[in-house]
Amino acid sequence: MANVTLRSVRKTYPGGFEAIKGVDVDVGDGQFCVLVGPSGCGKSTLLRMVAGLETITGGEIDIGGRVVNQIEPADRDIAMVFQNYALYPHMSVYNNMAYGLRNRGMAEAEIKTRVEEAARVLELSPMLERKPRQLSGGQRQRVAMGRAIVRQPKVFLFDEPLSNLDAKLRIAMRVEIRKLQRRLNTTSIYVTHDQLEAMTLADILVVMNGGQVEQIGNPLDIYQKPATTFVASFIGAPPMNLMPLRSDELTSQIAGADGAGIVGIRPEDFVITAETAAGGVALGLTVEAIEHVGAETFVYGSRQREERGVAANPGELPPGEVIVRVPGATGPAVGERIRAVAPRDKLHLFTADGRKRVSP
Amino acid sequence: MVEEEGFQRYLAHIILWIGIAIVAFPVYLALVASTQDNAVIANGQMSLLPGGHFLETYYQTLFVGTSGSTREPVLNMMLNSLIMALLIAVGKIAISIISAYAIVYFRFPFRMAIFWIIFITLMLPVEVRIYPTYKIVADLHLLDSYAGLSLPLIASATATLLFRQFFMTVPDELLEASRIDGAGPFRFFWDTLLPLSRTNMAALFVILFILGWNQYLWPLLITTRDDMQTIQVGIRKMITTTDALTEWPVVMATALLAMLPPVFVVVVMQKLFVRGLVETEK
Numbered sequence: 001m002a003n004v005t006l007r008s009v010r011k012t013y014p015g016g017f018e019a020i021k022g023v024d025v026d027v028g029d030g031q032f033c034v035l036v037g038p039s040g041c042g043k044s045t046l047l048r049m050v051a052g053l054e055t056i057t058g059g060e061i062d063i064g065g066r067v068v069n070q071i072e073p074a075d076r077d078i079a080m081v082f083q084n085y086a087l088y089p090h091m092s093v094y095n096n097m098a099y100g101l102r103n104r105g106m107a108e109a110e111i112k113t114r115v116e117e118a119a120r121v122l123e124l125s126p127m128l129e130r131k132p133r134q135l136s137g138g139q140r141q142r143v144a145m146g147r148a149i150v151r152q153p154k155v156f157l158f159d160e161p162l163s164n165l166d167a168k169l170r171i172a173m174r175v176e177i178r179k180l181q182r183r184l185n186t187t188s189i190y191v192t193h194d195q196l197e198a199m200t201l202a203d204i205l206v207v208m209n210g211g212q213v214e215q216i217g218n219p220l221d222i223y224q225k226p227a228t229t230f231v232a233s234f235i236g237a238p239p240m241n242l243m244p245l246r247s248d249e250l251t252s253q254i255a256g257a258d259g260a261g262i263v264g265i266r267p268e269d270f271v272i273t274a275e276t277a278a279g280g281v282a283l284g285l286t287v288e289a290i291e292h293v294g295a296e297t298f299v300y301g302s303r304q305r306e307e308r309g310v311a312a313n314p315g316e317l318p319p320g321e322v323i324v325r326v327p328g329a330t331g332p333a334v335g336e337r338i339r340a341v342a343p344r345d346k347l348h349l350f351t352a353d354g355r356k357r358v359s360p
Numbered sequence: 361m362v363e364e365e366g367f368q369r370y371l372a373h374i375i376l377w378i379g380i381a382i383v384a385f386p387v388y389l390a391l392v393a394s395t396q397d398n399a400v401i402a403n404g405q406m407s408l409l410p411g412g413h414f415l416e417t418y419y420q421t422l423f424v425g426t427s428g429s430t431r432e433p434v435l436n437m438m439l440n441s442l443i444m445a446l447l448i449a450v451g452k453i454a455i456s457i458i459s460a461y462a463i464v465y466f467r468f469p470f471r472m473a474i475f476w477i478i479f480i481t482l483m484l485p486v487e488v489r490i491y492p493t494y495k496i497v498a499d500l501h502l503l504d505s506y507a508g509l510s511l512p513l514i515a516s517a518t519a520t521l522l523f524r525q526f527f528m529t530v531p532d533e534l535l536e537a538s539r540i541d542g543a544g545p546f547r548f549f550w551d552t553l554l555p556l557s558r559t560n561m562a563a564l565f566v567i568l569f570i571l572g573w574n575q576y577l578w579p580l581l582i583t584t585r586d587d588m589q590t591i592q593v594g595i596r597k598m599i600t601t602t603d604a605l606t607e608w609p610v611v612m613a614t615a616l617l618a619m620l621p622p623v624f625v626v627v628v629m630q631k632l633f634v635r636g637l638v639e640t641e642k
Binding site: 051052053072073074078079080082083084085086087088089090099100103104147 | 531533534536537539540541542543547551552555556558
């Protein structure tokens with residue numbers, strides 16, 4: 001049981017590259033914190049710093065009221081699940097789980113109880129004598145989890161533990177991890193690049209970009225009120241439509257757009273209608289492509305030349321393209337002209353550099 | 361492989377049998393010669409069928425030795441060779457796996473320089489550095505000793521390189537998982553790296569044992585006492601006689617006996633050996 005607190009944590013590599021540029025995060029006892037961001041944003045580095053596998057060049061990391069900057073990984077009372085599981089290939093499943101306990105000098109009887117309990121929870125009991133190579137990907141993943149559980153650490157650290165699994169298994173394991181964490185009530189930090197995984201798992205979501213925290217908060221709050229255009233486009237799939245407010249028809253439509261340079265609208269907040277929304281946005285679009293997902297349909301439309309969008313961050317839409325989500329399987333046809341309308345209260349307004357949310 | 365029909369298949373088998381015959385005939389000849397009377401061989405009238413002196417010759421070879429040139433029983437020579445070959449093989453593996461561990465997993469000053477120095481010694485086999493090596497061994501009073509036979513041959517760049525390459529394929533996460541599991545450098549080496557290197561060590565052992573067993577020049581130089589002779593040197597000494605007939609049956613028996621330990625090692629370690637060469641257990 002422990003809080004994990006990061007105070008202006010920095011990491012500069014010997015070459016001068018600044019991987020982490022001052023991060024402050026506070027994870028409460030028993031909370032599930034997810035670090036999410038594009039590859040290279042420093043999320044894995046940050047996790048490895050908490051684990052003690054990377055040195056800390058600035059700031060403090062505090063686990064359970066103890067500053068651990070200078071403490072060896074083994075003595076930080078953490079357990080880590082690696083992306084490639086990092087199971088000892090020559091040891092049986094049982095020994096893989098027992099190894100860390102033996103190194104701590106725990107009695108063999110106690111080890112047996114703990115390993116068997118973990119194996120029961122993870123449904124690994126029939127496989128305790130097998131070697132990792134005789135297991136499927138999902139089973140290996142569970143062994144890696146088991147190795148972490150038996151330690152009964154203060155903190156679990158997960159480094160993209162599901163990215164080597166196929167899509168179906170990933171969803172199943174995602175639910176498993178969440179249930180397990182709830183039951184054990186152990187503080188957890190989880191790194192992923194998958195925003196859906198991040199949204200579904202997190203108590204606290206930390207969105208990172210370029211070695212900095214873009215936004216910290218409850219996943220739904222972040223979804224509903226992204227603080228920057230980066231967060232707006234990174235969280236949510238398909239991404240939020242971001243359009244610049246220049247002296248064109250958009251600006252004149254929006255009520256109270258003072259100080260704003262960019263407007264963002266989520267695909268699901270559009271309605272295809274002939275009516276107008278007072279103070280909101282109405283866009284004339286030519287339908288370029290349709291994606292049927294079954295329960296919903298995504299309409300890719302292009303605006304007129306003078307209404308081109310901005311694409312400052314990776315994963316954003318190409319300029320001028322707007323995605324509109326239509327519920328159900330029916331939608332307009334390719335080539336059709338449509339009017340997509342979003343009400344005023346669904347608009348996200350940002351400053352022109354995209355670094356700040358204007359209002360509300 | 362495509363299965364050939366009829367004639368072609370027989371042809372292939374005939375060619376293979378000819379190959380086997382070419383390789384096996386000298387061995388057969390040695391076996392036959394070792395069972396015959398020396399006078400008959402010396403007359404040039406050796407039969408291609410085994411003679412009746414099998415037990416007699418092998419008893420003499422193993423426990424008595426030749427009556428003229430070197431009077432050392434071959435059993436003793438084999439023991440010397442065995443000790444030398446084992447010391448070389450085990451010593452090389454032990455030294456090189458430890459130095460590879462240091463080079464791959466530790467950051468210390470001049471790490472790469474040391475690696476390259478080790479690498480460069482590849483270009484200096486015993487034959488090239490034989491005078492200084494002899495001088496050192498002589499100054500250390502190691503002539504006519506097992507240490508003198510094996511120590512100069514133990515340092516091995518090849519094996520160090522092999523282990524280095526293998527260690528570099530071991531995922532870093534394994535080391536990190538070990539660190540989190542509370543295993544220090546020694547435990548990681550002992551509990552994880554050594555078991556993973558098992559097949560590599562077996563393959564190396566086979567190669568190095570045979571290499572050690574077949575040493576000729578170095579043992580010839582530094583052993584003078586008959587009871588420190590290795591079998592490879594012994595055979596050579598048996599052939600050269602000054603005032604008597606070469607005892608060919610004994611020489612042939614010794615040659616055959618010299619083949620046995622390497623064959624034994626290969627047969628016993630074959631499974632591990634092949635695995636060590638073709639796959640890495642990860």
